[in-house]
Amino acid sequence: MNKIELLAPAKDLQKAKIAIMYGADAVYVGGKFFSLRSRASNFSLEDLRELSQFAKQYGAKVYVTVNIVFHDDDYKGISDYLTYLGSIGIDAVIISSLALIPMVRKLAPKMECHISTQLSSLNSAAVKTLQEFGADRIVLAREASMEQINEISSKVSVPLEVFIHGGMCSNYSGRCTLSNRMTLRDANRGGCAHSCRWKYHLFDGDEIISNPNCLMSMSSKDLRASAYIEKMIRANVASLKIEGRMKSEYYIGQVVKTYRKMIDEIYHEGHLTQARLDYYDSELSKAENRPSDDGFLSGSCDNSKHLYGVIGAAVTHDYVAFVHDFDEERNMATIEVKNIFARSDELEVFGPNVDNQRFKADDIYDENWQIVDLCNKPTQILYVRTPFRVHRCDMIRKVNKR
Amino acid sequence: MELLVTLRKRALLERILPLVDGVIIGRFFAASYHLGSNEMRIINNYCKSNKKKVYVQIDNFISEDDMDELLDYMGFVKSLEPDGIYFHDLGLYEIAKEFSLADKLIYDGKSVLCNSLDTRFLLNRGIDSVMLARELTFEEIKDIASNNPGQVDIQIFGHQRMSYSRRKFLKNYFEEINRDYDYLNKESLYLIEEQRDYRMPIVEDDEGTFIYTDYIVEMFKELPKIADVIKRGVIDTLFIDNDNMILQACRDYKRVNKENADFIKESFRHSYPENYSSGYLYQKTNISKDE
Numbered sequence: 235m236n237k238i239e240l241l242a243p244a245k246d247l248q249k250a251k252i253a254i255m256y257g258a259d260a261v262y263v264g265g266k267f268f269s270l271r272s273r274a275s276n277f278s279l280e281d282l283r284e285l286s287q288f289a290k291q292y293g294a295k296v297y298v299t300v301n302i303v304f305h306d307d308d309y310k311g312i313s314d315y316l317t318y319l320g321s322i323g324i325d326a327v328i329i330s331s332l333a334l335i336p337m338v339r340k341l342a343p344k345m346e347c348h349i350s351t352q353l354s355s356l357n358s359a360a361v362k363t364l365q366e367f368g369a370d371r372i373v374l375a376r377e378a379s380m381e382q383i384n385e386i387s388s389k390v391s392v393p394l395e396v397f398i399h400g401g402m403c404s405n406y407s408g409r410c411t412l413s414n415r416m417t418l419r420d421a422n423r424g425g426c427a428h429s430c431r432w433k434y435h436l437f438d439g440d441e442i443i444s445n446p447n448c449l450m451s452m453s454s455k456d457l458r459a460s461a462y463i464e465k466m467i468r469a470n471v472a473s474l475k476i477e478g479r480m481k482s483e484y485y486i487g488q489v490v491k492t493y494r495k496m497i498d499e500i501y502h503e504g505h506l507t508q509a510r511l512d513y514y515d516s517e518l519s520k521a522e523n524r525p526s527d528d529g530f531l532s533g534s535c536d537n538s539k540h541l542y543g544v545i546g547a548a549v550t551h552d553y554v555a556f557v558h559d560f561d562e563e564r565n566m567a568t569i570e571v572k573n574i575f576a577r578s579d580e581l582e583v584f585g586p587n588v589d590n591q592r593f594k595a596d597d598i599y600d601e602n603w604q605i606v607d608l609c610n611k612p613t614q615i616l617y618v619r620t621p622f623r624v625h626r627c628d629m630i631r632k633v634n635k636r
Numbered sequence: 637m638e639l640l641v642t643l644r645k646r647a648l649l650e651r652i653l654p655l656v657d658g659v660i661i662g663r664f665f666a667a668s669y670h671l672g673s674n675e676m677r678i679i680n681n682y683c684k685s686n687k688k689k690v691y692v693q694i695d696n697f698i699s700e701d702d703m704d705e706l707l708d709y710m711g712f713v714k715s716l717e718p719d720g721i722y723f724h725d726l727g728l729y730e731i732a733k734e735f736s737l738a739d740k741l742i743y744d745g746k747s748v749l750c751n752s753l754d755t756r757f758l759l760n761r762g763i764d765s766v767m768l769a770r771e772l773t774f775e776e777i778k779d780i781a782s783n784n785p786g787q788v789d790i791q792i793f794g795h796q797r798m799s800y801s802r803r804k805f806l807k808n809y810f811e812e813i814n815r816d817y818d819y820l821n822k823e824s825l826y827l828i829e830e831q832r833d834y835r836m837p838i839v840e841d842d843e844g845t846f847i848y849t850d851y852i853v854e855m856f857k858e859l860p861k862i863a864d865v866i867k868r869g870v871i872d873t874l875f876i877d878n879d880n881m882i883l884q885a886c887r888d889y890k891r892v893n894k895e896n897a898d899f900i901k902e903s904f905r906h907s908y909p910e911n912y913s914s915g916y917l918y919q920k921t922n923i924s925k926d927e
Contacts, residue, residue, distance in 0.1 A: 332757045382699055386700050416832060438817075
């Protein structure tokens with residue numbers, strides 16, 4: 235049995251590399267065209283080539299989203315694009331247009347076709363249909379429960395991909411055009427305005443029946459499926475997918491690393507104790523900024539899984555710096571400031587090979603070797619002494635006192 | 637082109653049937669039909685005896701838990717010998733083959749079927765036709781239908797579905813505000829976003845929540861220009877409680893042509909003043925977030 239795949243999103247080349255270095259088996263990214271998430275600073279053709287080469291060094295795979303709901307005009311240039319993706323060794327495209335399947339077969343025969351969650355595959359018959367249509371992998375709808383995933387998996391032979399973490403559409407993916415109506419931005423062509431998260435008055439005829447102090451919203455909490463990873467492995471799910479092509483490198487690094495370690499521990503130990511699950515959940519909380527729950531995995535979504543008032547959740551740790559280099563002779567890290575922190579703050583380093591090592595930032599210097607008391611200029615390069623070795627691409631966060 | 641109407645209550649059958657070529661009915665896995673199995677059979681028999689067509693709508697997503705119920709229902713649907721089955725969940729394709737009904741299928745992808753190539757891909761799999769997305773411009777509809785003449789259906793009248801969720805938005809909201817309210821299957825509820833004034837109908841049933849456009853789309857002027865390449869035009873009656881308005885829409889669509897289209901459009905709007913719109917027929921919605 236193949237080890238389950240951990241699949242991470244990336245907004246740009248740097249974040250894709252972070253995802254792979256922090257433990258993703260595969261990354262999914264969008265090009266400049268044909269991809270949802272129009273605001274993601276999507277990959278140029280050259281970026282995609284570089285990422286493909288980088289991924290191969292790590293034995294990782296690269297999937298490219300070609301998942302807009304195409305109108306006739308949108309296909310312009312698609313043949314050249316698919317041919318190019320095949321030529322640079324992209325492993326798969328994630329699609330919602332079924333007409334792309336025969337095109338990919340012809341133009342890039344080594345590239346797989348993964349069916350996007352936009353098609354909301356929720357049962358084994360739908361999966362079989364798509365397999366018959368030529369799909370190599372199906373991303374299941376986020377509305378499937380763990381029991382249903384198990385059942386579907388037992389009835390089909392095509393690999394299944396399941397979302398485990400991140401934002402969720404409150405409607406079936408691809409079946410919401412609220413954004414089109416209210417902003418003229420096509421939700422299915424990368425323009426979603428998240429109208430589901432807005433506030434609504436509810437009427438029955440002419441009578442207002444919503445509570446003015448708590449208007450109706452369709453906003454859902456984010457997904458966190460940490461408690462189901464073991465079950466998904468046992469259900470023979472092929473790939474565990476993290477949502478978030480708009481997310482920061484810190485989010486990607488922390489979430490990927492946490493699930494990486496969790497998956498490896500389950501394979502190594504055969505089981506995850508509650509204490510270890512609690513630990514991993516606390517690690518995930520260091521990156522979250524919205525409340526989360528297990529979505530439909532437990533079977534249904536009651537009101538506790540919606541957001542009516544508070545939109546954000548407190549992040550337990552702030553990302554404050556990215557490590558660019560380390561001088562072993564002086565135990566001095568070259569860092570790039572990301573968020574405000576001060577001398578003597580308690581900081582925590584994590585990275586591909588470092589687990590939550592803490593220190594007090596007593597010695598911080600600028601490029602003129604002047605002592606810095608307050609680091610409040612994002613992108614500024616500073617030097618900080620650490621009591622242990624850190625590495626390029628490690629990240630530093632501030633431990634918040636709560 | 638066949639003119640079809642969704643028949644959501646049996647009481648309208650005798651009056652509406654002479655005005656159309658057929659009716660669309662449903663019970664399970666379809667939003668807001670209030671028909672029992674026996675009523676569906678009676679409607680079916682009545683239509684057949686009047687040489688009218690009957691289509692069944694199964695336009696919800698179906699979870700793995702509901703597959704047995706779906707199989708039972710498909711057995712019942714097959715016994716009706718329907719002229720077609722509008723379906724939304726691609727699993728229906730696999731199941732319809734088991735019942736030798738694949739050639740009766742009409743794929744209604746709602747918002748996801750927007751182009752000629754996907755249309756052709758599906759038609760090549762042996763289904764009867766496809767229902768195009770409501771988010772298309774008139775030119776796009778014309779192009780897709782011309783590329784696949786006589787194999788494309790469109791909604792020509794009614795509120796258009798804007799969102800479909802498995803979540804019970806109304807149930808959850810009333811629980812959140814601790815209010816007992818009779819909301820299930822109720823078609824008089826609507827939402828107004830706090831910064832806007834659109835009155836968007838919302839209905840919740842056992843399978844989820846559905847939100848529709850605040851406006852009614854009508855295509856009296858457009859239909860005659862494409863009627864020769866469209867297979868079926870559908871009048872959707874959901875949220876329209878004025879029976880006379882539904883009957884008049886059927887009458888007018890049956891007689892509309894290029895010469896009388898302006899007159900029919902104006903007189904219909906005058907007789908039944910509602911919030912009408914051309915929807916996306918002349919309005920592209922591909923503005924990106926950066927614009």
